[in-house]
Amino acid sequence: MIHVKNLKKSFGTNEVLKDINAVIKPREVVVVIGPSGSGKSTFLRCLNLLETITGGNVTIEGTDITDKKTDINKVRTEVGMVFQQFNLFPHKTVMENIMLAPMRVRKLSNEEARSKGLDLLRKVGLEEKASAYPESLSGGQKQRVAIARALAMEPKIMLFDEPTSALDPEMVGEVLEVMKQLAKEGMTMVVVTHEMGFAREVGDRVLFMDGGYIVEENEPKELFENPQQERTKSFLSKVL
Amino acid sequence: MDFRLDILVEYIPFFLKGTLLTIGLSIAGIIIGTVLGLLIGLGKMMRNKPIAFLFNCYITFFRGTPLFVQILLIHFGVVPMLIGHTNGIVASIIALSLIAGAYIAEIFRAGIQSIDKGQMEASRSLGMNHVQSMKDVILPQAFKRMIPPLGNEFIVLIKESSLAAIVATPELMYYGRALASQYYRVWEPYLTAALIYLVLTTSLSFLLNRLERRLATE
Numbered sequence: 001m002i003h004v005k006n007l008k009k010s011f012g013t014n015e016v017l018k019d020i021n022a023v024i025k026p027r028e029v030v031v032v033i034g035p036s037g038s039g040k041s042t043f044l045r046c047l048n049l050l051e052t053i054t055g056g057n058v059t060i061e062g063t064d065i066t067d068k069k070t071d072i073n074k075v076r077t078e079v080g081m082v083f084q085q086f087n088l089f090p091h092k093t094v095m096e097n098i099m100l101a102p103m104r105v106r107k108l109s110n111e112e113a114r115s116k117g118l119d120l121l122r123k124v125g126l127e128e129k130a131s132a133y134p135e136s137l138s139g140g141q142k143q144r145v146a147i148a149r150a151l152a153m154e155p156k157i158m159l160f161d162e163p164t165s166a167l168d169p170e171m172v173g174e175v176l177e178v179m180k181q182l183a184k185e186g187m188t189m190v191v192v193t194h195e196m197g198f199a200r201e202v203g204d205r206v207l208f209m210d211g212g213y214i215v216e217e218n219e220p221k222e223l224f225e226n227p228q229q230e231r232t233k234s235f236l237s238k239v240l
Numbered sequence: 241m242d243f244r245l246d247i248l249v250e251y252i253p254f255f256l257k258g259t260l261l262t263i264g265l266s267i268a269g270i271i272i273g274t275v276l277g278l279l280i281g282l283g284k285m286m287r288n289k290p291i292a293f294l295f296n297c298y299i300t301f302f303r304g305t306p307l308f309v310q311i312l313l314i315h316f317g318v319v320p321m322l323i324g325h326t327n328g329i330v331a332s333i334i335a336l337s338l339i340a341g342a343y344i345a346e347i348f349r350a351g352i353q354s355i356d357k358g359q360m361e362a363s364r365s366l367g368m369n370h371v372q373s374m375k376d377v378i379l380p381q382a383f384k385r386m387i388p389p390l391g392n393e394f395i396v397l398i399k400e401s402s403l404a405a406i407v408a409t410p411e412l413m414y415y416g417r418a419l420a421s422q423y424y425r426v427w428e429p430y431l432t433a434a435l436i437y438l439v440l441t442t443s444l445s446f447l448l449n450r451l452e453r454r455l456a457t458e
Contacts, residue, residue, distance in 0.1 A: 050361055077367035087362035091380050100376060101366035146362075153366055 001026045001061060001157065001188055002047065008055035009042055016042045018212035020056070024157075027186045031199040031220070034209035035235055040192045043209065044159050047190065048079045061156065077105055080150030084162040086142040088134040088149070094121070095130040098149045106153065113152075120148035124178050140171030144178055151182075158182065160191040196240060200224055208232045248428050251419050258412035259436055261329070265401040265411060266440075269336030270394050276337060277344025285349055295345070302342035307400050311335045315407040332404035332411075340397050347389045351382035384455050391448040395441045402437070412436060 002024040009017040016039045024030050032040045045051045047058060049065055049072050058065050065075050089097050098120060099113040108116070121127040124144040134142055143163055150158060160179065164172040176198050183189060183202050193199065199206050200220045207217045208229075216223065216232045224240070227233045283295035302310070315331035355378050363373035405413040412433055419429035 048365055050365060073364075073367050073369050076365055079365075081362075081365040083358060083362060085356075085358050087356075087358040089359065089362070089377055089381075091384070101363075101368055104372050104376065105367045150366070 001028075002190075003059040004047075004056070005059075006056035007043070007046060007053065007058060009039075009046055009051055010054045016212055017046070017054075020212075020214055022207065022214060022217075024188065024190060026188055028204045029183045029187075029189045029191065029202055030205050030207060031203035032190065032192045032207045032209060033194070033196070033199060033235075033239075034215075038209040039212045040209045041161050044161050044190060044192050047157075047159055048076050048081055050081070073105070077153050078156045080153060080155035080158045082143070082146050082150055082158065082160045082163050084165050086134075086139075086146045086166070088142055088146055090134050093131050093133055094126065094137070094145050097134070097145060098152045101149070102152050116152055117148075120151055121145075123151075123181075124148045125174075138171060139167045140174045143167065143171075143175045147175075147178055147182075157188045157190070160189065160193065162192050162194065164193065164195055194239070196224070208235065210235070244423070244425065244428055247419065247423050247425065248432060251415065251429075254415040254418070255412065255432065255436065258410060258415040259440075261409070261411040262398070262401055262413075262436075263440065265329070265332055265336060265404060265409070266394070266398045268333045269340050269397050269401065272333070272337035273340025273344050273393075273397070274390075276341030278348055280341055280345035281348030281352070284345060285352070299342045299345055302339050303346075307335060307339050307403050308406070310339060311403055311407055314338075328404065328407045328409035331407055332401065332409045336397060336401060336404075339400075340393060343393050343396075344390065347386050347393060348382070350389070351386040352378060354385055355381050384452075387448060387452045387455070391445060394444055394448075398440050398444065399437060402433075 002022070004020055004022040007017055007020040008015070020039075020043055022030075032043065034040045042051055046053050047060070053066050056066070060075060060079065063070055063075060065072065088094075089100070092100065095114065095117050098117040099108075099110070102108045102113045102116060103110065118127060118130065121130055124147060126141060126144055126148070129137060129141065129145070134145070137145065147163075163179070164175050167175065172195070176195065179189070179191070179198070180202050191198070191203070203220045205217060206220045206223045207214050208223065208227075208231075209215065210231050216227065216229045218228075223232070224236060227236055280295050280298060284292055284299065286292045286295075311332060314335045315326055315328065319326045319331045319334070359377055359381065360373055363377040364370070368376070401411060402413040404411050405417060408414065416429040416433040420426060
């Protein structure tokens with residue numbers, strides 16, 4: 001579903017991703033962990049071209065997104081993204097946040113978009129907040145709306161960029177719960193997170209990144225209990 | 241100090257006419273200047289360096305030279321060059337719009353750039369293109385933040401329209417000066433003009449305050 005080959009990304013002279021190779025299969029939940037500055041968020045942002053790629057290829061469902069002829073807007077409709085800072089549109093209600101892109105991009109009618117929005121809000125448990133503005137929501141609620149907003153485009157892949165890092169501890173659970181549900185339904189997911197419990201419980205595979213490389217990858221149980229690389233061991237000893 | 245009400249009464253029709261033209265000049269300057277300002281502001285933010293440089297030159301020139309000089313240049317130079325003769329009202333509107341455009345361009349740019357870049361990223365990540373994202377996500381939020389500085393600029397514009405009097409545009413200050421020189425009086429014409437300007441500017445700021453409060457409750 002996603003093929004990443006020799007991916008490189010530099011900001012000026014600072015090379016953040018040095019040589020990333022990865023394959024993400026359909027219905028797979030891949031969790032990316034690693035110390036801050038290891039390039040894991042940049043890696044995720046390269047997968048929908050929020051960062052311009054310096055070298056290498058990323059192929060999503062057979063489409064090379066680094067090809068200049070590729071319509072990136074079209075690719076992005078298939079790849080949903082959830083941000084650490086939620087990035088809800090503050091001038092729009094919860095429902096309008098969800099309806100905007102389906103109406104503008106998928107050309108749904110107001111009624112279609114609204115009924116889909118209601119379904120999604122029910123799914124994340126926030127139907128009573130449909131007409132609220134984002135500022136009146138808690139962090140956990142905001143993030144659940146952000147997930148519903150991304151799902152409204154019916155993406156084939158969902159990217160999560162540290163979705164619980166900006167939340168108060170007591171709200172982490174409600175967001176992870178929604179993500180677990182998604183994983184159970186078979187959504188292909190790439191999740192950058194510090195939630196080792198989530199990685200262990202939900203992840204099919206864990207990638208450990210450090211210094212712009214994928215240092216080690218394995219099934220969660222193997223990687224957490226029997227890490228092969230020194231750097232993986234020292235990182236896990238600090239976070240577990 | 242005596243205050244001659246009789247000459248003021250005589251000039252009431254002129255002050256009225258002048259005030260109407262002052263309002264007209266200001267509204268024209270505000271509308272044309274806002275449209276110009278949006279275009280120039282977007283132009284200055286373009287990635288194409290030579291084009292952005294041209295818009296930057298425009299802003300530098302019109303913000304960096306006095307309106308007094310610009311009005312004279314446009315009235316005696318630019319307008320005659322274009323249409324063969326000159327017209328005070330046309331020249332004043334052009335000058336006011338051009339200078340307002342320069343200031344408003346910077347207000348637009350600051351407003352747009354003050355919106356967190358996560359907003360654009362979220363919108364683009366949903367598959368919306370740059371223009372859709374600007375229109376539906378960035379500009380509505382930026383506009384709200386632009387109201388206070390835009391209000392300042394509009395008020396400055398009302399006051400600066402008084403400079404149109406120097407090219408014989410029959411607006412408020414033109415009649416003020418006419419009254420002053422006809423009767424050799426100072427207080428009556430200029431205090432009256434000041435009062436009328438004050439009414440215009442406070443009414444405008446009242447309206448803008450209400451607009452801001454209405455948008456804030458959203």
